[in-house]
Amino acid sequence: MPGRKAKKTADTFSAQLADFKVGVDNVIFSVDTAQNRLLVLLVMRHEDPFAGQWSLPGTLVRKGESLEDAAYRVLAEKIRAENLYLEQLYTFGGPNRDPRESKSSYGVRYLAVSYFALVRFAEAELIADGVSGIAWYPLKQVPPLAFDHQQILEYGYRRLRNKLEYSPVAFEVLPELFTLSDLYQLYTTILGDNFSDYSNFRSRLLKLGFLHDTGVKVSRGAGRPASLYRFDADAFAPYKDKPMVFI
Amino acid sequence: MPGRKAKKTADTFSAQLADFKVGVDNVIFSVDTAQNRLLVLLVMRHEDPFAGQWSLPGTLVRKGESLEDAAYRVLAEKIRAENLYLEQLYTFGGPNRDPRESKSSYGVRYLAVSYFALVRFAEAELIADGVSGIAWYPLKQVPPLAFDHQQILEYGYRRLRNKLEYSPVAFEVLPELFTLSDLYQLYTTILGDNFSDYSNFRSRLLKLGFLHDTGVKVSRGAGRPASLYRFDADAFAPYKDKPMVFI
């Protein structure tokens, strides 16, 4: 037990404490329903470390700013989105996770609080400021990422798959109006296509009663036109926080 | 703010960044099977802020120390436990969550990464160093806590209830050998007693096949003696990461 019997003169004790800068990194997912692809938002780094590499959009937390505020700020700098879902993911804070730690003064450490976000593809307008590279990448094709962002991304992807099974996050990425096929395709592209029969999936969800049929039909090429549905948050409320299965 | 270099943009930019100390706070649960109570470990604070109040055991992260290392260090300072379960909970980092922020030098902020731990009551020996108050509190009777520890505790309790339903955390708090009643009681004390019929709970768990009957009988007062069971981690392995229901 070091530091216990050695009575803490303020500096022997505080000398051991690490000083931190705190960063926020966002794993932002979206889905292109037309092409049926799961997308993640990446930005090109222009400064060292890792200049010229893709990374998750992130920033360092400013004075007086909460973690969540910082997360929203990064988002707002990169995309103009209407509704979005945001939740904290995990905090990565081991020493040596950021190259700046070694060369920078006095061993300041960099800690990353990661956030998980979902936005609607159609409503999300990327803010291109001319220089900064920013792009939706299909999850299958993400390039090598800066820092430990690969790990953070995997963590976020796992969270997405889990949440898909027991919470209505799908409706955060789908457009306001969607067909049941859209919904089903979304599930299959993210969870793999052996998770359930389409017709069973369909009747299970409809029976729950929080999908409202607008009556509007939409035709996509050949085949019978599909009804457009809307997610009814009020009708879903009773299921909130209850064990609930979408699988 | 040493290391601030003369480059103008970097200077104005970095001036806005917050400087942090990072703390780790542990929500440590245990269960007294004899009295059937859910317990949480609290320590008495001896220094300001909040001197004389109970709080979650925590510490500030030292140089070269990872977050998890810090979490284990606090634990090791307070209790001598054999096996324990530890996972990261949530990170609380808003400004003004720690009174030291205001008066302390240069507006350093205090961020708390909380961890969630489970230990076996019988195997956990509290390290009493004479002065420092440290005690297991029944969850129903926790006193007002320092900082935002009340909120962290609630967060940890929610996590516990959730994990209980789909993962074998119960066996981390139960003794090595336990009766099926012990297990059932544990579930009822944490989840409330309307979650399942005892006989159904029993047959469901036994059918899964990862509870091994040692054949040893134990008698507790009146009534038929119960078999002692042991959790078989190998037999559980196939269920690992699968959707699994203990409810």
Add this chain to the structure above:
DNA sequence: GCAAAAGTGTTCCGACTACACCCATGC
């Protein structure tokens, strides 16, 4: 014997699976 606690069995019913089948459109 009786109460208390552990353990077993049985019936009922709803939900999920796996299909087969019908409907509306483009070409």
Add this chain to the structure above:
DNA sequence: GCATGGGTGTAGTCGGAACACTTTTGC
């Protein structure tokens, strides 16, 4: 017409809920 995708129906089966019942102990 026929291929294509959307939508409906049904028979079989599995598993959970509820509850009655048996077994083994202390007193």
